[in-house]
Amino acid sequence: xxxxxxxxxxxxxxxxxxxxxxxxxxxxxxxxxxxxxxxxxxxxxxxxxxxxxxxxxxxxxxxxxxxxxxxxxxxxxxxxxxxxxxxxxxxxxxxxxxxxxxxxxxxxxxxxxxxxxxxxxxxxxxxxxxxxxxxxxxxxxxxxxxxxxxxxxxxxxxxxxxxxxxxxxxxxxxxxxxxxxxxxxxxxxxxxxxxxxxxxxxxxxxxxxxxxxxxxxxxxxxxxxxxxxxxxxxxxxxxxxxxxxxxxxxxxxxxxxxxxxxxxxxxxxxxxxxxxxxxxxxxxxxxxxxxxxxxxxxxxxxxxxxxxxxxxxxxxxxxxxxxxxxxxxxxxxxxxxxxxxxxxxxxxxxxxxxxxxxxxxxxxxxxxxxxxxxxxxxxxxxxxxxxxxxxxxx
Amino acid sequence: xxxxxxxxxxxxxxxxxxxxxxxxxxxxxxxxxxxxxxxxxxxxxxxxxxxxxxxxxxxxxxxxxxxxxxxxxxxxxxxxxxxxxxxxxxxxxxxxxxxxxxxxxxxxxxxxxxxxxxxxxxxxxxxxxxxxxxxxxxxxxxxxxxxxxxxxxxxxxxxxxxxxxxxxxxxxxxxxxxxxxxxxxxxxxxxxxxxxxxxxxxxxxxxxxxxxxxxxxxxxxxxxxxxxxxxxxxxxxxxxxxxxxxxxxxxxxxxxxxxxxxxxxxxxxxxxxxxxxxxxxxxxxxxxxxxxxxxxxxxxxxxxxxxxxxxxxx
Numbered sequence: 001x002x003x004x005x006x007x008x009x010x011x012x013x014x015x016x017x018x019x020x021x022x023x024x025x026x027x028x029x030x031x032x033x034x035x036x037x038x039x040x041x042x043x044x045x046x047x048x049x050x051x052x053x054x055x056x057x058x059x060x061x062x063x064x065x066x067x068x069x070x071x072x073x074x075x076x077x078x079x080x081x082x083x084x085x086x087x088x089x090x091x092x093x094x095x096x097x098x099x100x101x102x103x104x105x106x107x108x109x110x111x112x113x114x115x116x117x118x119x120x121x122x123x124x125x126x127x128x129x130x131x132x133x134x135x136x137x138x139x140x141x142x143x144x145x146x147x148x149x150x151x152x153x154x155x156x157x158x159x160x161x162x163x164x165x166x167x168x169x170x171x172x173x174x175x176x177x178x179x180x181x182x183x184x185x186x187x188x189x190x191x192x193x194x195x196x197x198x199x200x201x202x203x204x205x206x207x208x209x210x211x212x213x214x215x216x217x218x219x220x221x222x223x224x225x226x227x228x229x230x231x232x233x234x235x236x237x238x239x240x241x242x243x244x245x246x247x248x249x250x251x252x253x254x255x256x257x258x259x260x261x262x263x264x265x266x267x268x269x270x271x272x273x274x275x276x277x278x279x280x281x282x283x284x285x286x287x288x289x290x291x292x293x294x295x296x297x298x299x300x301x302x303x304x305x306x307x308x309x310x311x312x313x314x315x316x317x318x319x320x321x322x323x324x325x326x327x328x329x330x331x332x333x334x335x336x337x338x339x340x341x342x343x344x345x346x347x348x349x350x351x352x353x354x355x356x357x358x359x360x361x362x363x364x365x366x367x368x369x370x371x372x373x374x375x376x377x378x379x380x381x382x383x384x385x386x387x388x389x390x391x392x393x394x
Numbered sequence: 395x396x397x398x399x400x401x402x403x404x405x406x407x408x409x410x411x412x413x414x415x416x417x418x419x420x421x422x423x424x425x426x427x428x429x430x431x432x433x434x435x436x437x438x439x440x441x442x443x444x445x446x447x448x449x450x451x452x453x454x455x456x457x458x459x460x461x462x463x464x465x466x467x468x469x470x471x472x473x474x475x476x477x478x479x480x481x482x483x484x485x486x487x488x489x490x491x492x493x494x495x496x497x498x499x500x501x502x503x504x505x506x507x508x509x510x511x512x513x514x515x516x517x518x519x520x521x522x523x524x525x526x527x528x529x530x531x532x533x534x535x536x537x538x539x540x541x542x543x544x545x546x547x548x549x550x551x552x553x554x555x556x557x558x559x560x561x562x563x564x565x566x567x568x569x570x571x572x573x574x575x576x577x578x579x580x581x582x583x584x585x586x587x588x589x590x591x592x593x594x595x596x597x598x599x600x601x602x603x604x605x606x607x608x609x610x611x612x613x614x615x616x617x618x619x620x621x622x623x624x625x626x627x628x629x630x631x632x633x634x635x636x637x638x639x640x641x642x643x644x645x646x647x648x649x650x651x652x653x654x655x656x657x658x659x660x661x662x663x664x665x666x667x668x669x670x671x672x673x674x675x676x677x678x679x680x681x682x683x684x685x686x687x688x689x690x691x692x693x694x695x696x697x698x699x700x701x702x703x704x705x706x707x708x
Contacts, residue, residue, distance in 0.1 A: 006522050014602040028526075028677065117602045119593050119674025125432035191594050191673040341526060342676040345602040 003031065006341065010039050014117060014345035017355040021348070028341050033333050040359040048319040053079055053153055053288060056316060060306075061147050063321060064357045066109060069095075069102045070299035071321065071357075072151040074306035077232060078295035079153050082288055082310050089276040091155035092234040097271045098141070098150050099233070099297075100264040104175070105134040106300030107257040107264075110352045111182060114254065117345035118195040123185070130178045137168050155281030165272045176265045183258045187251070196251040200335035200347045203248055210334060213327045214302020215260065216351045218244045219252035226298035240267050250350045257352075287314045299324055301352045323357030403481065403491045413480040417625035418442040420632070420662050427666035442625070446618055454614035459520035468515045469612070469619035475507035476626035483633045485654050486647040488562040496556045501634055502546060508623055509535050509589065512598070515620070516608025527607020530598040530677045531591075537684035538588035538595070544692035545582035548575045549638045552699050558634075562642030572641055574702055577695040579639040581688050583664060586631045588680065590624060593669045597677040628665070632658040 006025045010018040018039035024032040044063055048056045060075050061068045073095055080087060108131035115123030135145045141160055142148035150156050160168075186192050202212065207220035217224050225242045227235040243259035245252035288310040297304045302324030311317040328351040336347055375383065403409055421442040429436030456465050482497040482504075484490040490497065509531060516528030550556055552571055553564035565571045588595040591607075599607035606612075609620050636642065636657035643650040643657075675683065 004522060004525070006526065013605055025526075028529075115673070119596060119600060119602070120672065121593075122432045122670045123673070125434060129433055189672070191675055194675050194679055195673055340676055340678070342597060342600065342603055342674075 002026075008344055008348075014348065016113070017353075019353070019355045021344070023336075023341070023344065025341055030336050030339050030341065030344070033336050035329060035333055037329075037355060038359050040356045042356075042359075045319050045321065045360060048316055050315065052286065052314040053284075053316065056319065057151060057153070058149065060319070060321070061149065064323070064354050065146050066106045066354065067102060067299040067301060067304065067357065068147045069098050069150065070297050070304050071306070073099060073233070074295045074297040074304050074321075075308065075319070076151045076153055077297070078293040078306050078308035079288060079310070079316075080284070081293040081295065082291040082308065083153075083284060085154050085282055085284060087155045087282060088278045088280060089234070090159075090278045091280050093271045093275050094156045094158075094160060094280070095151065095233040096235060096238065097160065097268050098138070098148060098156075100267045100271075101134055101138050101141075102148075103264045103300045104261050105131055105138070106352070107261050108134065108179075110257060110349070111186075111254070113352075114346060114349050117349045118192070120192065123182075123192075127182065130175065133171055133175045137171055140164055140167065152281060152284075154284035155279070157280070159280055160272070160275065165275070169269060169272060172265050172269060176262060179258055179261045179265075183255070186254050186258065193251070195343075195346060196254060197249060199250045199343050200339045200350070201248040202331050202335045204246075206334065207248070207331065210331045211327050212302075212331045212351075214298070214300075214324050215253055215256045216302065216328045216331060218242065219256045220248040221246040224303075226296045226303050230296055232295075232297065234271065238267055238270050250346060253350050287312060288316075301325060301354060301357075302328060304357075321357075321360055323354060323360075325351065325353045325355065325358040326360075329353065329358070408480050408483070408485050408491055410477045413477045413626050413629060414622060417622070417629040418446065420629055420658065421625045423659060423662055424628070424666045424669075427663055428670050431667065431670040446622065449618035449621070450615045452614040452617075454616060455611075457520060457611050460611060461518040464514060464518040465612075465616065468511050468518070469616040469623070472508040472511040472515075472623040473619045473626065475504045475511070476623045476630055479504040479630045480626070480633070482558070483630065484558060484562060484637055484642055485633070486643070486650045488559045488566070488642055488644075490558065493557065493559045497558050498546065498550055498556050498561070498638070501558075501630065502543065505589065505627060505630060506535075506539070508627055512608045512620075515612070516610075519608070519611035521611050523604040523606070523610045524608050526604045527598050527610065530604075531608055533677050534588055534591070534595065534598050534680060537681045538585040538688070541581050541684060541688035541692045542585035542589065544689070544696060545578040545585060546634075546638065548578035548692075548695055548699050551696065552703060554703075558637050558642075561638050565641035566644060569641065572639065575639060575695065575699065577691055578699075579635065581692045581695070582635060582639065583661070583668075584688060585684075586628075586635070587665055587668060588684070589631065590628055590665075592665065594672040594675045595680050596674055597680060600674055628662065629658065632661040632665075635661055 003024060003026050006023040008023060009015050009020040020036040022034040023030050044059060047059060051059060057072050057075060060071045063071045108127050112124040112127035115121065115127060138148055139145050141164065142150050142158055150158060202220050204221045207217050207222050212220065213224065221244055223242050223244050228242050240263050243256050243263060245255050290310055290312045292307070292309040295306045304324055305322040307320040308316055309318040332348055332351055339347060405411060422437060422439055426436040456462050479501045481491045482501050513528045513531045516524035516531065549561050552575060553561040555561060591598050599609065609617060612620055636654065640657050643653045645653070
């Protein structure tokens, strides 16, 4: 068979965000893949350094439209650790409720996208319709559908009162029913099985070696979950199961995510019924004494790590974000080898990639010579003036 | 006067204009059923026509490395072949505009042309997605063409004729024939879904994998012709099946046309529902499905038909 290169991205219908995959293909079989990221770099980490801690919170919330609460929770926890703040119990529970609602909304969104990638648009439409329930609940609590702005340094900004609690509990059960239906559908519908079963499997040892996290790791039988391993917020007090699957293939990832929705519903119910009384926030100072902290949060896609270094002023000296997609991407590259061209979209989608979360830095490489260099701001400015001044672009 | 009548038939009814308008209606029906099954509102009736006009007005781009001659000829050829097939399909009675002893074979041939055109379209557009799509088009063609031919042959064997008019008359005098070849209708519809490259057999133009397959590089009016051709192929397929599997039409011409519409609406409804209920399968799964299930069923159906023919002695 002839070998050829198949470019997927930076712009491609399968990708919801720009990223570039160069596939070496033999007939319909993938031989090798070269992944290039960085198209979504927005300089958020750098921008944090010139904003105060509260402003950073709202900027970091916009790293990602789906796991926005995970990023603010990680950042707030890091700052609270440096400050030595213990947030009120009620705030911890509310953080958990929002985080789990976010997990449901993220996993249902993933289910829809996965359906679309395997050409099952009906599943896509149904999953996204039912996802509206979660978005309605989030809007009920926070007034927003995606960027909820619930976290603040030292607690949460909005309460969940008794009336809202009852309303939310009533909305959760129909949702759990729908999720059962989807689990049945994905595990029994012949064309779904044909596209998911035994496709691009990642065995447990490889999943560890490649550093996978979150549902991707749990689908390979690795029982790893920050909520259980290093409990934050109120997770130590709330009973829940860590869903795993031994399959390692795409079907395993679907089963894990759908199972996690069920667990999330249980966690939310428990948290709503056992919501402790008390204040929502403790007072946090504007300036943070010198120190550093690493904070970990189980985002819907896996472990999200934030590093914060304070220097005594009212803005952080350095913020670093390691989103789960970066950890999972290598497993995609590896498991893709030997798969079919037709599997490309669903294998990429199976880790639920979020490139806007992942693209924290870019390195400009001359494609012809392969050399790269670091430019100072002044040099970059000069370069820009030269480029436009000489009429390369009009 | 004969030449005027011929021109009217070729260009207006039942040829190009009629085929285009009716197929746009079927596209709307297909999209509407698909949307309603997905809990969506779906497009208004005029949407396919507006889409067509929009594409006709859009910029027409020929890639630098593509073959400009083929790029121009192929879209015209595919629509011409599909619309020509409409001339041989009975619409207002058992007879088509140009009935003759082998019109069934001509329609099958004319329906094969667009598939070959699609292959060439991808090949000459110098695009990796187009090339992958072209390969898949051919593989898919080799998978569904045999079951499709066997399915279409079944009523012909039962009626003992290659002429659609004879098949229709035979079924109208022997209504049990429709029940006897039900399996062939099923195989035929699945193969037709494959020919039209619709879910679950849309691997050749799978959007999330290879953008649009062979027609990735086509824009503007060329793309409009390709899309129109697909619609007309669906119309021809449904119209052909309504004749050879569902006994065609009877009665005065106005009732006959209504009956014809009812039958093709039913068939397109089945195709649309199928599209909404399943995921896309991979090309090698399509090939396996076709040769493992469709071909044996079609052969068994043919054997049953031969036995009936010998036993009943029709």
